[in-house]
Amino acid sequence: MEQFGVLTLGSRMKRLSDYLFAQVQEIYGYCEIPISSTYFPILRLLQVEGALSVTEMADRLHLSHPAISKQISKMLNEALLDKIQDQRDQRRTMLTLSSMGQQAMAKVEPVLLEMQQVLERMLSFSSDDFMTALVKLEQQVLTDSVANKVLDRLSDITIVQLESEQHQLAFHDLNMNWLERYFPGQINKHDYELLDSPKAWMSQYHGQIWLAVCERDGKESVLGCLAFKPHPDKVGEILKLAVADHCQGMGIAQRLLSHCHKIACAQGVKTLYLETANCLLAAKSLYEKNGFVAKPVPFTSLYKRADLYMEKALGGNP
Structure with a gap:
């Protein structure tokens, strides 16, 4: 795809995203962390901000309401979230981390610290051109196992x-x-x-x-x-x-x-x-x-x- 430059930007970014999600899932599996890697943005948001509505989560994460709702349904089925009533408006449902969700996020914390170290080192290059930087990032991320590097540190x-x-x-x-x-x-x-x-x-x-x-x-x-x-x-x-x-x-x-x-x-x-x-x-x-x-x-x-x-x-x- 690299030969077509910016014309394949979306595909290349999705390839990186899919690869990183898969690598994180591999790490979670090895560490016996019972969550999907795709849940992390929502779980971290609720961990930091407390109870939020679906609309509030969609706004803060800049994702669509349907996309958030789909993930929320899965997390509710897996008992990672609890539904509660908004104290200011009883007609509105809020979502918060369940005790299982809190335990999962506590368990994932050391993994995140080591993952941050590995990714920051992969990104420690300078470039004035975005596409040149993207090529370097792809070379760093896609040619070696991010999961293995994180697990080495753990x-x-x-x-x-x-x-x-x-x-x-x-x-x-x-x-x-x-x-x-x-x-x-x-x-x-x-x-x-x-x-x-x-x-x-x-x-x-x-x-x-x-x-x-x-x-x-x-x-x-x-x-x-x-x-x-x-x-x-x-x-x-x-x-x-x-x-x-x-x-x-x-x-x-x-x-x-x-x-x-x-x-x-x-x-x-x-x-x-x-x-x-x-x-x-x-x-x-x-x-x-x-x-x-x-x-x-x-x-x-x-x-x-x-x-x-x-x-x-x-x-x-x-």
Whole structure:
């Protein structure tokens, strides 16, 4: 449809709408939330404003009276709404959330928070042209599962050691996505050595690689990673800390760092160090929060992009 431009605008917007409704329904089903995704505008409106008539709902949502009435009938049959009399006009019927409706909306609240995070990241691009922006939005939304991203954020996370082929592929992809976003012209042979053959790298350098994973329906999703390389004189190096874009802000990087700190202490490491870039403000802030201090670089870096060397003396809490 894209080749016909604005002539298919309505169809393209409907395609996005239908896809997102289906994705939300998938999330509701997995989380055992007993409502239809199409009910949400009405349920949220009543949750915020209290009892309203059908006409008032149609006006506030800018939808037709018949469309609202059809949804209301379904929700009444499912006991999500109650009918009450208007205290100011006994001839007028108002609608409000039933106790079941209130429970359903309470259950959906954490889902909505994570869904907002995922969608806001998908929309975090700028464009002065609406159709260009629409193409970007379609690429973001339709080429990947919104439901899976939201469910990743809702799932319990564990830290595991890299083992399977899936782990190796995820480790490669997480880091390559990060490198191509921030330093596309500065990926070198040392990056490829580790990312293309992480098990060989671990064997050669006696290193370890940990992954932050969640599991649903017997399948793992890798959401973050970190590599640790021991050096002589009880020194350890942190490399390749990366977190999936849709899982930013969940504390995954902190958990990986804390896990590395614990293992390094258990191995008798006295100093941890890492290389990063001053332009990566969020990463720099995270490292500073964890006790890493900027120092002069004591060696020639393998990475042109690295202009900040940081160390942490071990012995305290992460």
